Amino acid sequence: MFDQVDIDKICDCLKAAEKDYDTDHYRLKLINKEERRMLVLELYPAARLGSQTGAMVVVYTSGGHLQLHHCTGYVCSDELGEVTFIGEQSGRLSGLVVEREAACSLYANVTRDLVSGDLTQLGVEVMLSGVALSLAEDILKQGPGDKK
Numbered sequence: 001m002f003d004q005v006d007i008d009k010i011c012d013c014l015k016a017a018e019k020d021y022d023t024d025h026y027r028l029k030l031i032n033k034e035e036r037r038m039l040v041l042e043l044y045p046a047a048r049l050g051s052q053t054g055a056m057v058v059v060y061t062s063g064g065h066l067q068l069h070h071c072t073g074y075v076c077s078d079e080l081g082e083v084t085f086i087g088e089q090s091g092r093l094s095g096l097v098v099e100r101e102a103a104c105s106l107y108a109n110v111t112r113d114l115v116s117g118d119l120t121q122l123g124v125e126v127m128l129s130g131v132a133l134s135l136a137e138d139i140l141k142q143g144p145g146d147k148k
Contacts, residue, residue, distance in 0.1 A: 001055040001071065002026065002045040010043070010083050013076040014100050032102040038062065039102040057085045057096055059104050066106050068096040073139040086136045088112070095133045107132055 007026045011019050018029040025044040032038070040060040047056040047069075054070040074085045081100035086093060093115065094108040107129040114122070114130045115137055122130060 001073075002043045006074075007043065009076055010041075010074070013078050013081070013083055014041070014098060015081075016041075030098075030100065030102040035101065037102040039098070039104060041098055059096065059098060061102075061104065066096060066104065068094055068106075073136065075135050075139060077135060080135075084133070084135050086133070086139065093133055093136075095129075095136065097132055105132065 007019070007028075010016075011028055014028065014030055016028040017031045018027075020027045024047070025042050028041040028043070030039045030041065038061070042058040042060075044056040044058070046053050049056065049069050052070075055072075057068040057071050059066040068085055068087050070087050070089065071085050072088050074083055076083050083098050085096045085098070087095075091112045093110045093112055095106070095110070097105045097107075099105075110129050110133060114126070115133045
């Protein structure tokens with residue numbers, strides 16, 4: 001996960017102001033001058049995560065630091081101007097959504113059936129995570145390694 005083709009797709013979708021490779025990870029910088037925001041996105045193809053190795057996504061903003069360990073896939077949406085990174089384990093999903101406008105959202109430990117269920121039956125506070133992660137529904141149907 002996260003080879004040069006992936007990085008180029010992600011960079012194009014987010015219209016990154018800067019792209020760099022530093023030893024073991026890619027670093028993209030997103031700038032939103034109008035709203036005075038900057039976001040740094042780091043993509044690690046093979047990070048040491050305890051006793052295992054896996055893909056990791058890290059986001060730095062002026063007000064936060066987010067990490068998604070064991071990223072299993074991503075979806076680029078040029079139309080929405082965002083990339084959704086997904087991690088799945090034991091029927092639970094975590095999603096880190098990075099927006100072209102240098103903003104991000106994290107949805108963690110979401111039940112997988114929430115994404116494919118009837119979102120209109122959920123409360124507004126829960127519906128948002130289902131809608132955000134529903135973009136990844138197609139990659140969730142694929143096998144591990146095919147989730148790009």
